[in-house]
Amino acid sequence: MPQHSLHQPFGPLALTRTLAWLRLCAIGGQSMAVMVCSWWMHIDIPTLSLLLGIDMLAVFAVFAAWRISQPWPVYEWETVCHIVADTLVLSYLLYFTGGARNPFVTLLLVPIALSAAALSVRAILAVAAIAGAAYFVLLLWFVPLPMNELTANDHGFSLHVVGMGVNFGITTLLLGFFINRLATSVRRQQQEVQRVRERALRDEGIMAIATQAAGAAHELNTPLSTMRTLLPELRREHATDAALDEDLSLLEGQVERCRTILREMVAFGKAQLSQEFERVTLSAFIHGCLKRFQLLRPEAELELHVMPQSDQLVLRTPPGLRHALLNLLNNAVDASALRDSNHVTLEVRRDGEWLDWIVRDRGPGFGSAGTRSALGESGKQSGLGIGLALAEATAERLSGELIATNTENGAEMCLRLPLSTIAEGM
Helix, strand or coil, rough: CCHHHCCCCCCHHHHHHHHHHHHHHHHHHHHHHHHHHHCCCCCCHHHHHHHHHHHHHHHHHHHEEEEEHHCCCCCCCHHHHHHHHHHHHHHHHCCCCCCCHHHHHHHHHHHHHHCCCCCCCCHHHHHHHHHHHHHHHHHHHHCCCCCCCCCCCCCCHHHHHHHHHHHHHHHHHHHHHHHHHHHHHHHHHHCEEEEEEEEHHHHHHHHHHHHHHHHHHHHHHEEEHHHHHHHHHHHHHCCCCHHHHHHHHHHHHHHHHHHHHHHHHHHHHHHHCCCCCEEHHHHHHHHHHHHHHHHHCCCCEEEEECCCCHHHHHEECCHHHHHHHHHHHHHHHHHHCCCCCCCEEEEEEEEEEEEEEEECCCCCCCCCCCCCCCCCCCCCCCCCHHHHHHHHHHHCCCCCEEEEHHHCCEEEEEEEEEEEHHHHHC
């Protein structure tokens, strides 16, 4: 999708592209009509003048194709100018072939129909006025269509009827195809707007949670420091109580773990602000993630499948990628636990220009295929409902996607990331 398509209304750009395709069809159809009338039906029409008009339309078609390929926006007035150019050329051709008496004069209505599906009321009225003025001029000034032996008997009425039939077929095909094309573009634009809106709401929720987390981390540092000071003293005072000493030792370890998590949160925030990437081989990155995961979930039974020659791939990993993968693994363990299992599978494979991180569990799967909870909603009693939202936000930030599917044994989450974004030398 071009960069400017999200910064302007749907209509002008889509209609200008549709007019470009319609213009090519018009050039081919008009050229064929001139050759049939002049060479096959031997009607004495001004062939050179008509071909000159078609050539002017072809030159404008080249300019229009170049214009819509440029990055700057297509404005509504510019689209109206394109319609004016097409109308002038069509009026020029009709002038030399009978004017308003030509059955193809109703093709002047096609731009009005297309404009009604894409432009504002003011632009539609302008297009209608242009078409009406062209019809009025052709009604008064035109070159009559010459007669020959094929049309002399009924003064050209049979030729007019045939032309009306051909014109009806052409108009039907044009309006049906191109209005459907415009309607499809409308639906796609609406879906894109909906996705952007949902993404903005999700990111706003994540930002609110991050703000609260930063405040909580700052406040937790004081009680953790107090506990870190008191626990060694308690151990010394109750050195003879082996059971209590073991519990206090466990508490010391948990306090240190909490302090480590807080320090990592601060380091992660600084890394996000600096946008610095960690350069590490794929195998080293996976090893670091699994080492952290085993500390968090020692009860998990992890099955690992990594693509061959992983040492040759060097990643430029952003800070959020490790957390996204840990969130997926942690959710997989929780899902497997719902069926009294601790088994999860991590598969890392390269699929063309993509790197897939596939996490499978042995849980009950999603309620409906691909359905995930909204931000703040969790199917787990102890869940916060932000793990998948954070993973999905990370995927989108890295130009990837997060795909959820059900399998025979549980659920599968696939984090697809482009190698051009996360790998060195890609």
